[in-house]
Amino acid sequence: MVLWRFVKVFVMGAVLEDRMLLGLAAVGFLYILRLVYLVVPWFYAYFLRPAKPLSRYGEWALITGSTDGIGRAMTVELARKKINVVIVGRSPTKLDELSKELTSKYKAQVRSVVVDFMDDDLEAGLAKISQATSDIQVGILVNNVGISYPYARFLHEVDENLEKSLLRLNCETTTKMIHLFLPSMLKRKSGLIVNVGSGAVGILPSYPLYSVYAATKAYVEQLSRSLYVEYKHSGIDVQCQAPLYVATKMSKIRASFTAPSAEKYAKCALACAGYEPVITPYWVQSVMWFIIRLLPEPIMDSILLSKNLNIRRKGQAKENLAKKE
Template identity: 55%
Template sequence: MEVCACLQYLRTQPVWLFALTAIGFLSLAKLGFASLRWTYVSFLRPGKDLKRRYGSWAVVTGSTDGIGKAFAFQFARVGLNLVLVGRNPEKLRETAAALREKYGKTQVETVVIDFTGDLNGGLARLKEKVERLDVGVLVNSAGASYPYARYFHEVDEELQRNLIKVNVEGVTKVIQAILPGMIKRKRGAIVNIGSGAAIVIPSDPLYAVYAATKAYVDQLSKCLYVEYQKSGIDVQCQVPLYVATKMASIRKSSFWVPSADTYARVALRWIGHDVRCTPYWPHSLLWCLISLLPECAVDRWRLNFCLKIRKKGMLKDAARKKE
């Protein structure tokens, strides 16, 4: 009798109530699945054996500072040989010497490329260097940003040109130089370092050209991922937020702002898994929080934050001119 009464009660309820209930259950299930997946990929999922899966050599651009240099040391730690790409010959020699000293069995080659200068000459040297090497991993870490925040009309022609040459043309042409060998060997991993400025926050006022170039990196990565997945090549855009590097003008690391070494160690485990990722888990928490806020509120906060950076930068410029 109780079952019949319950069924009779349900028949009297409006359809929209059932629809809302179903949506609620599905939303909870989706949230639960997303939480479980986040926990797994952030803390439990093992990284791939890069040497066995992709090849014995890694090419790293921007390898003498910041994230690129940290990646180079992490690759050497797991047994990969290295082709270091940078614009400063002396820094390249110093980094290569430090790697050989710490990891004696690691082979290290260097290629000088000034991404703001003679790009074609440097790319020719890179192609010649990697022609006979089993290059399995490419990390495009070389990047350029603003000295400090500024309005779009304040971005001079040289800065604008350098941003596009390094972040767009440089990334594109280095991939074109390395990709044919990966296609021939039917394996490889390409990691392009993007930015939260282009993906995580709705807009990045006062860094417009930088953010736009990093949006290009993200879209390029997604397209290449689809194009070459069946060829055994994994393409990925890593999207860090702030990392304590010279380019970010942050000296001290913290829980929310990792050192380049901390970031690279975590990032290694993500290579070959997702087309877009934020390897450092506190960054992914911030991304989740930002996504819950109204875009207009985030835009307002970001503009005020960048205006403060602009003010400090202008004061430093004025002080230098007086000197």
Template identity: 50%
Template sequence: MASACINHLAAQPLWILLVSSLGFLSFLNLSLSFLNWVYATFLRPPKNLREKYGSWALITGATDGIGKAFAYQLAQKGLNLILVSRNPSELKNVSNEIQVESPDSKIKTVVFDFSREMQSGIQLIEEAIKGVDVGVLINNVGITYPQARFFHEVDEQVWMDIVRVNLEGTSRVTKAVLPRMLGRKRGAIVNIGSGAAIVVPSHPLFTIYAATKAYIDQLSRSLYVEYKSCGIDVQCQVPLYVATKMTSKVASIERSSLFIPSAEGYAKAAIHKIGFEGRCTPYWPHSIQWFFCHLLPHSLLDSWRLSIGIRRRGNIIT
């Protein structure tokens, strides 16, 4: 019986055998990718961040949205916090709230407006991290357009602020914290990217924002390679829509759902991913959306994103 099957296969044209082999290999690759996704998403235990990296975490943009949710989650994991934001009263409120829920966590605050003079703010961060083992850095600070706009309509101050906050701010904070991680040969750097720059091929009417987030992705992937052998894990996390004040303002998202988590829901998933892949989509329904986006032609996604942007702008270009 076996010899008959072998003879039958040998009698097939070579191109049929090649196509069959390629089909089997593609199926095997897809199956392995799916099993790896299941393991990484639902079964893989998270790292003990305090033991692995150090007892302190620094979070930028820490008084609202994803940054604030990260701060709560990290405090619950037993880390001490350095919270960085531009509003001193909000910093005080968030610090007090976290202290009530996690009384054993030490908390420092740094008032830093990333859209203003950068060097003095970086000096404040450098002062705050002296003598403490900052093991986890969450580069969360980021801004976008106040509303959808074609590129020529965006005020220069608006897009310059986006570049300064999203691009320069993340780069400078990383540069300030990284040498101390290198000295201890351990650390985790998490840069918050965006599906606007990575999942879909374009993000019209939010062009500068998407471009800065593409920079964050490339920065993270390169640093991941540079410093992996030094005990430092650099990661770009790529969320899609999360129900925050920013998405409420620019995308009219008022509440969370299965595919649009709350900031707290996103942060819980994100904590579990720290220290693994160089790029990831922590919230599992987002990764499903990403998968199906990759099956669609870029031209279709481009048209879809442009139509959404125009609807949010309120009219068409003249």
């Protein structure tokens, strides 16, 4: 009797152990499947997927904020791909220099429009752009113009002019530029709209000391997502490209493995243009995005707050030194 009970317990234990092992194996298998499901499409998108032929959208592209940083690099890359460009900026000198470079190097047709989007009469600026493009079909619109903080600061330290600039350039101008060219794209049933967002939104749980900037870029991302769904069946591709740091005048950093030059970023940006509604074009930053998302929000919040407080201290020190001089 005792022996039988012992055998029964032993057999039941073995069965339970087998079931546990089977369960663990099933969980492991599902985890591997999920990993494959994530990694394979990611690898294809960044390394194997062919870029869309930009000429399918039309012969002309218009780029705002085209004389510096990402905007300039994307303009050059579009011209290199034999797309004619309408360059929009506030500096006649820089526009003229860029126009000469594009026509001499790439034989592209170039039209320049001098517009300062911070001018109180935004409608007048939009009217200038409309007039300059009235006889051509703009198939690609790159909304690149934007502004960030000079350095990190608390909300109560954001003055009225800076707040106005952030809302005007990052939100209102982007929306009105889309309004300007969307009807003609709908008529042709073809178009590409690229809105330059920021990795500070969506990827990061918060962006302390850059709150208004982050909020305006969240607007750009949500606008792009919604328009992607609204117009994807009308032949119009809408995309928000959300880079992390890129080595530009605005970011004030040097190019590195994790922060590409504007030129390198532009190549990546056009390679993925017209696909996902939101994407981080540079593959290294896409990996960084994945790792960041694994961290608990309180830890990430603490890291960002500490980092941006340090940026604020340095910015205030430079500002105070400039005042003394």
